[in-house]
Amino acid sequence: MFKFIIRRIIQTIPVLIGVSILVFSMMHLVPGDPAQIMAGESAPKEQVENIRERLGLNDPLPVQYFNYVKDAVQGDLGNSMRSGRDVTTEIGARFWVTLELAIYSTVLAVFVGLIVGVISATKRYSFADTSLMIIALFGLSMPNFWLGLMLIQWFAIGIDLPSWVPFINDTSWFKPSGWGSFAQVVLPVVTLGTASAAIIARMTRSSMLDVIDQDYIRTARAKGVKERVVIYRHALKNALIPVVTVVGLQFGGLLGGAVLTESVFAVNGMGKLIIDSIRARDFPVVQGTILVVALLFIFVNLAVDITYRYLNKRIDLD
Amino acid sequence: MTSAPNSYENILELNDLQTSFFTKDLEVKAVDGVSFAIPKGKILGVVGESGSGKSITSLSILRLLKEPGKIVGGEIKFKGENLLDKSEANMRKIRGNEISMIFQEPMTSLNPTFTVGQQISEAYKIHQGLNKKQAKQRSVDMLKLVGIPSPEKRVNQYPHELSGGMRQRVMIAMALACNPELLIADEPTTALDVTIQAQILDLIKDLQERLGMGVLLITHDLGVVAETCDYVAVMYCGKVVEYTDTKTLFKDAKHPYTVGLMKSIPQHDQDIEGDLAVIRGSVPSPAEMPKGCRFAPRCPFATELCREKLPDLVTDEEGNQIRCWIYSDEWDGDPEVNVHAETERTTESY
Amino acid sequence: MSQSTEHIENTRTVIKPPNPRFKNWKIVYRKLKKNKSAMVGGFLILFLIIVAIIGPYFTPYAPSTQDILNKLQSPSADHWLGTDNFGRDIFSRIIHGTHLTLIVGFFSVLLGGAAGVLIGITAGYYGGRIDSILMRLMDILLAFPSILLALAIVTVLGGSLQNVIIAVAISSVPVFARIVRGSTLSVKKLEYIDAMRALGASDARIIFKHIFPNITSPIIVQATLNIATAILSASGLSFLGLGAQPPQPEWGAMLSDGRNFLYNAPHVALFPGLAIVLVVLAFNMLGDGLRDAFDPKTKE
Ligand SMILES: Nc1ncnc2c1ncn2[C@@H]1O[C@H](COP(=O)(O)OP(=O)(O)OP(=O)(O)O)[C@@H](O)[C@H]1O
Ligand SMILES: [Mg+2]
Numbered sequence: 001m002f003k004f005i006i007r008r009i010i011q012t013i014p015v016l017i018g019v020s021i022l023v024f025s026m027m028h029l030v031p032g033d034p035a036q037i038m039a040g041e042s043a044p045k046e047q048v049e050n051i052r053e054r055l056g057l058n059d060p061l062p063v064q065y066f067n068y069v070k071d072a073v074q075g076d077l078g079n080s081m082r083s084g085r086d087v088t089t090e091i092g093a094r095f096w097v098t099l100e101l102a103i104y105s106t107v108l109a110v111f112v113g114l115i116v117g118v119i120s121a122t123k124r125y126s127f128a129d130t131s132l133m134i135i136a137l138f139g140l141s142m143p144n145f146w147l148g149l150m151l152i153q154w155f156a157i158g159i160d161l162p163s164w165v166p167f168i169n170d171t172s173w174f175k176p177s178g179w180g181s182f183a184q185v186v187l188p189v190v191t192l193g194t195a196s197a198a199i200i201a202r203m204t205r206s207s208m209l210d211v212i213d214q215d216y217i218r219t220a221r222a223k224g225v226k227e228r229v230v231i232y233r234h235a236l237k238n239a240l241i242p243v244v245t246v247v248g249l250q251f252g253g254l255l256g257g258a259v260l261t262e263s264v265f266a267v268n269g270m271g272k273l274i275i276d277s278i279r280a281r282d283f284p285v286v287q288g289t290i291l292v293v294a295l296l297f298i299f300v301n302l303a304v305d306i307t308y309r310y311l312n313k314r315i316d317l318d
Numbered sequence: 319m320t321s322a323p324n325s326y327e328n329i330l331e332l333n334d335l336q337t338s339f340f341t342k343d344l345e346v347k348a349v350d351g352v353s354f355a356i357p358k359g360k361i362l363g364v365v366g367e368s369g370s371g372k373s374i375t376s377l378s379i380l381r382l383l384k385e386p387g388k389i390v391g392g393e394i395k396f397k398g399e400n401l402l403d404k405s406e407a408n409m410r411k412i413r414g415n416e417i418s419m420i421f422q423e424p425m426t427s428l429n430p431t432f433t434v435g436q437q438i439s440e441a442y443k444i445h446q447g448l449n450k451k452q453a454k455q456r457s458v459d460m461l462k463l464v465g466i467p468s469p470e471k472r473v474n475q476y477p478h479e480l481s482g483g484m485r486q487r488v489m490i491a492m493a494l495a496c497n498p499e500l501l502i503a504d505e506p507t508t509a510l511d512v513t514i515q516a517q518i519l520d521l522i523k524d525l526q527e528r529l530g531m532g533v534l535l536i537t538h539d540l541g542v543v544a545e546t547c548d549y550v551a552v553m554y555c556g557k558v559v560e561y562t563d564t565k566t567l568f569k570d571a572k573h574p575y576t577v578g579l580m581k582s583i584p585q586h587d588q589d590i591e592g593d594l595a596v597i598r599g600s601v602p603s604p605a606e607m608p609k610g611c612r613f614a615p616r617c618p619f620a621t622e623l624c625r626e627k628l629p630d631l632v633t634d635e636e637g638n639q640i641r642c643w644i645y646s647d648e649w650d651g652d653p654e655v656n657v658h659a660e661t662e663r664t665t666e667s668y
Numbered sequence: 669m670s671q672s673t674e675h676i677e678n679t680r681t682v683i684k685p686p687n688p689r690f691k692n693w694k695i696v697y698r699k700l701k702k703n704k705s706a707m708v709g710g711f712l713i714l715f716l717i718i719v720a721i722i723g724p725y726f727t728p729y730a731p732s733t734q735d736i737l738n739k740l741q742s743p744s745a746d747h748w749l750g751t752d753n754f755g756r757d758i759f760s761r762i763i764h765g766t767h768l769t770l771i772v773g774f775f776s777v778l779l780g781g782a783a784g785v786l787i788g789i790t791a792g793y794y795g796g797r798i799d800s801i802l803m804r805l806m807d808i809l810l811a812f813p814s815i816l817l818a819l820a821i822v823t824v825l826g827g828s829l830q831n832v833i834i835a836v837a838i839s840s841v842p843v844f845a846r847i848v849r850g851s852t853l854s855v856k857k858l859e860y861i862d863a864m865r866a867l868g869a870s871d872a873r874i875i876f877k878h879i880f881p882n883i884t885s886p887i888i889v890q891a892t893l894n895i896a897t898a899i900l901s902a903s904g905l906s907f908l909g910l911g912a913q914p915p916q917p918e919w920g921a922m923l924s925d926g927r928n929f930l931y932n933a934p935h936v937a938l939f940p941g942l943a944i945v946l947v948v949l950a951f952n953m954l955g956d957g958l959r960d961a962f963d964p965k966t967k968e
Binding site: 014018022030137141142150252275278286290297 | 804807808812814815816819820823824825896900903904909930934937940941944945949952953956
């Protein structure tokens with residue numbers, strides 16, 4: 001196990017190098033002169049020169065890359081062209097906002113996905129199973145930015161309820177924008193988590209169906225174990241193994257999806273930062289943020305692989 | 319179970335058990351009126367070709383059939399009480415406690431995500447209300463009983479860390495944990511290699527004698543029957559065709575199918591499955607089940623009567639049972655027929 | 669498989685590798701036909717393709733005709749799905765946008781799939797150094813959440829529908845490469861491939877005549893499902909203003925227009941979104957059905 005962890009960590013090194021090269025070259029792959037683009041088309045020559053100097057664009061590429069990595073390792077991702085502040089500072093609190101959003105959404109998705117998947121599998125081909133799976137299919141076919149807008153309309157702007165409904169007049173329960181209070185968190189989390197919940201539900205269902213047919217489930221029943229315990233203890237524990245991988249992948253997907261969700265709900269996280277910076281041609285911030293998200297993603301995948309290996313004791317090492 | 323035990327001689331008695339699978343367009347009668355009895359503390363062997371309904375019979379006893387399988391008729395009397403009348407909750411109290419089962423595939427019958435100890439302990443926790451520590455101690459004892467070396471270490475291991483033979487020992491330990499009165503072993507050694515097979519069978523027989531339980535031993539292997547069982551039921555196409563004590567069977571098998579099986583016991587203790595060339599033809603599919611004797615199409619002695627009418631399972635003076643027209647008054651073939659001599663002929667067709 | 673090797677051994681000169689394909693296709697087709705959800709998906713796709721091709725000739729309005737006096741109208745007999753903030757007819761715009769969505773979906777998967785298949789087959793067939801280099805490269809691409817990768821690429825290339833296709837294509841390459849590599853490895857294990865090689869068949873011949881035809885099923889399934897995700901990503905990029913440019917009636921971009929009018933005119937965002945859901949749903953349904961149909965474990 002320990003060996004596996006070490007090997008797996010070593011394996012990520014080339015990936016890290018590759019990612020850093022890609023992110024670094026973003027600025028240089030843009031057609032035209034990056035300094036000119038950042039300064040604006042009509043900017044005076046000195047200003048362009050100034051930017052070029054500041055970003056070290058006059059050095060040979062390998063030197064630039066080396067410096068970029070050296071600084072990045074020390075937590076220096078350059079300065080924003082817009083605000084002049086450290087990219088690291090710009091990311092700062094936004095990192096936690098996006099992480100929070102992704103984690104809450106994952107928790108919601110796992111919770112809902114597992115319950116739905118287990119119910120569907122145990123009541124296979126029933127009305128409940130069919131309906132849940134149709135809902136799940138819709139869930140993963142919806143663009144999350146659209147779902148977000150609809151949720152805003154239904155639950156933030158709200159729909160007036162007919163007068164015979166007691167106590168409540170409309171459904172404007174949540175806030176359409178921002179991040180922090182419960183009323184602000186709910187809609188973005190639901191928006192971002194829905195597709196993952198659907199995917200996890202489908203995965204859990206098929207994995208449970210596989211497991212329920214296994215001989216060891218019959219063994220448990222032959223031992224006199226209660227059906228509920230058979231499902232939740234004996235079957236689910238095995239069925240979860242492939243689900244873990246999906247959850248890991250989903251988490252990465254959520255980091256990406258956060259870009260859209262944050263934009264819909266004006267959540268001030270890394271996703272919105274990327275979009276705002278792309279619009280403002282603020283390359284250092286774009287690069288820095290993408291790098292941070294990629295690193296986070298790599299880290300999560302590493303953790304998932306290790307967990308998977310730990311859970312799935314049946315896989316022999318290589 | 320609180321009531322005074324009824325008097326019963328047989329730990330288990332099946333009367334006309336019928337189990338069917340309901341597929342879209344037909345009912346597959348996997349078990350079609352099976353009757354046999356296991357006297358207290360005895361071993362009954364059930365033999366028959368693949369697909370004859372042995373496993374389905376044993377799963378029916380514990381009522382562990384999966385959809386679309388269903389018990390459609392008959393009686394399963396365990397200690398004099400019909401298991402088919404019991405509630406699911408009462409069945410659970412019996413499973414793993416009074417009746418246990420060992421399955422054919424030791425590699426897949428243990429849960430890969432629990433330790434051996436956890437899996438054995440579970441039976442103690444459910445049926446005897448032991449706490450974790452006690453249950454684990456008893457699990458270690460059980461592992462010792464079934465001959466697993468260094469049980470204190472093994473108890474914390476996962477199934478994948480054990481060999482096939484070891485796993486089957488664990489299965490046995492798990493099955494015997496609560497001192498069941500009946501053990502059902504469905505081909506417990508088929509998946510194991512030959513030397514281990516003998517060890518496991520010896521173990522089962524040894525424990526059976528020590529604990530005095532009844533055993534239903536399903537097997538392909540008549541050699542195993544000869545060494546292990548007190549009684550034998552021969553099954554063919556969901557029906558019992560012959561039921562006797564082992565000695566009689568090997569001295570004087572009556573049913574042509576049984577005789578065929580005996581003739582096909584290979585030299586090297588292999589399964590009969592691959593070597594059934596002695597009995598020509600193959601098991602009929604559920605869709606084209608003969609309307610007379612199920613074995614008639616393959617039987618060298620079959621007559622018009624055999625093909626037209628299904629014989630009953632008849633009990634003779636000594637209590638042996640046979641389902642064959644040859645031994646009835648209605649027999650319309652050669653009255654001097656000798657099932658033992660004649661079967662040799664069947665090899666011609668091969 | 670043993671049958672096929674026998675065949676090769678017995679007939680030295682004529683090599684006829686097993687070709688269960690045709691039989692399989694029939695089975696797949698039969699299974700698919702019985703799968704209601706897949707059939708619904710398939711017919712929806714067919715319907716959408718027809719709409720994309722001939723629909724524009726039958727719309728009540730031109731997609732870009734502005735009518736400021738009638739802006740943000742709710743659905744009515746005149747404007748079935750209402751009008752947007754320029755008074756443009758949303759129904760007509762959605763019809764005119766159908767081909768954009770389908771083209772983006774098809775072409776990004778075609779491009780990304782082709783590259784991925786090539787990389788996957790090469791890696792799987794040659795193995796060794798080539799394999800590990802190619803797969804490490806794929807790992808690098810996979811280290812980015814795919815929409816983020818597409819975003820970065822669009823940032824570099826500039827926002828346009830064409831660049832969105834390229835970006836989405838690139839971000840789907842690693843998925844195809846991984847799947848194809850896996851299938852290639854398992855086909856390569858089959859004995860007749862070794863036999864072909866021993867007989868001096870060229871690599872290209874083996875790859876295209878014998879490996880590729882045997883790995884088409886996972887590719888088809890992945891491609892179908894990937895069209896769904898590609899459409900989602902692409903419309904997302906347009907929603908962010910990084911894809912289709914106004915006045916193109918791209919559904920994601922239309923949705924983006926609608927976000928400012930949720931309060932008075934929610935239909936502006938509702939309908940383009942529903943259109944996206946419909947397309948994505950159709951491809952997912954067909955893709956799921958294909959996966960089941962190709963899976964030998966599922967019964968007919
Ligand atoms: N799920 C099912 N659906 C339909 N028919 C079934 C199903 N399971 C079993 N059967 C039928 O039940 C018959 C008996 O099966 P069973 O498993 O009891 O045979 P067996 O005697 O145990 O054979 P083996 O020696 O191979 O274990 C089979 O021939 C098959 O036709
Ligand atoms: Mg069996």
